[in-house]
Amino acid sequence: MPELPEVETTVRGLRPVLEGHRLARVEPRRADLRRAIPQDLRQRMTGAVVTGLRRRAKYGLIDTDRGDTLIFHLGMSGRWRIDPDGIGAHDHLLVETEAGRLLALNDPRRFGSLDLVETAGVDEWPAFRALGPEPLGPDFGVAHLARMFEGRVAPIKLLLLDQRIVAGLGNIYVCEALNMARIDPRKPAGRIGRAKLALLASAVREVLAAAIEAGGSTLRDYARPDGELGYFFKQFRVYGREGEACSCGGTILRQVDGGRSTFACPKCQR
DNA sequence: ATTAGGCCCTGCGCGC
DNA sequence: TGCGCGCAGGGCCTAA
Known part of the structure; x- marks a missing residue:
């Protein structure tokens, strides 16, 4: 059910699990969702420390201490499962912290997306550059x-x-x-x-x-x-x-x- | 320049 | 019980 409030809720739910934690395992389970998942995602994310989580429009952003930002979109059916009771067919990305918490990005319809961009240039990311103002921000009225x-x-x-x-x-x-x-x-x-x-x-x-x-x-x-x-x-x-x-x-x-x-x-x- | 329509994909609830 | 159909929170691409 991912519109803005659901993505915001998701980011808030992920924050206590990820923020300040080192990622012990980042494992894509397939090569694509709506579009290809970056091939270097595992290599660039594994071992990184999550420095913060944010939201832009319907996208969730996970920043790391390596200057990378993982951008996820939940499409129509995406959600993160926290400490799932087993891995399911539609768990397309697994993220495990050194503290032992496990996250699974689950998206049956695969209308979502995963992208990895440099944090410094995230505002210039093509999908972001065209976006209008945040409805809860100062530029909307x-x-x-x-x-x-x-x-x-x-x-x-x-x-x-x-x-x-x-x-x-x-x-x-x-x-x-x-x-x-x-x-x-x-x-x-x-x-x-x-x-x-x-x-x-x-x-x-x-x-x-x-x-x-x-x-x-x-x-x-x-x-x-x-x-x-x-x-x-x-x-x-x-x-x-x-x-x-x-x-x-x-x-x-x-x-x-x-x-x-x-x-x-x-x-x-x- | 807009806008209408189709497509991507799976699961669920409904009526038969 | 099984099957086919319509419908679903999004976004992107094409064609008029």
């Missing part, structure tokens, strides 16, 4: 949205999913934020007034912060080898709730936009 949406006729939902405009939103939280701000997902982005955009910017920050909070509260579950990630889904307003009642009393509809499900309330989202 109504002014940014207004600037990016000006003159655009594409549905606002599709633009919010564009990582070049805002980095880290996915299908769930876009649906949630649009419902909170009472905006029709199909409305042309450039025709949405500034007051609505202000509501939207606030909704984006609010829903992400709440989801991180919920994920943080379930780190114990996350850390179990068979654990699932986060339980914010219990708080979804519209996502996955087709036919149920919106908080306004309307009935939530599911429609398909750009090949992906959109959940929205036709009564209050206009």
Whole structure:
């Protein structure tokens, strides 16, 4: 379930296991995920000390004292298993610390990725250079949205999913934020007034912060080898709730936009 | 320059 | 019980 809050939760869960620890074993179990896994990953990571973990958009970053940064993306189905009870078919990377903790990057669909780049140049990494601002950072707000949406006729939902405009939103939280701000997902982005955009910017920050909070509260579950990630889904307003009642009393509809499900309330989202 | 659509891959839940 | 179908949190590529 990896959108921004899930990756943030993952990074926070990995931090106590990895930060400050030397890696005794780094072992890819296959040659590729979405794309090839760097062939020198094992050699460059084994013996290194992890100096820190961070997140950028939906990517997790693991910095080492050798000046390298391991960048992981969880795709649709990726997650890290902590001290797993055995190695499974979809555990594609094993990481073991000198302290004896074992991590397994598990990703059945293999839409995720692993890359190793020099820490000093990480901001210039091609996938990062094109990213828009962090939605929880200082550069995101109504002014940014207004600037990016000006003159655009594409549905606002599709633009919010564009990582070049805002980095880290996915299908769930876009649906949630649009419902909170009472905006029709199909409305042309450039025709949405500034007051609505202000509501939207606030909704984006609010829903992400709440989801991180919920994920943080379930780190114990996350850390179990068979654990699932986060339980914010219990708080979804519209996502996955087709036919149920919106908080306004309307009935939530599911429609398909750009090949992906959109959940929205036709009564209050206009 | 945008945007629509297809594709990558596996697993799960549903209806028959 | 078994099988086929649709669907899934993402991102990248092509073609119009």
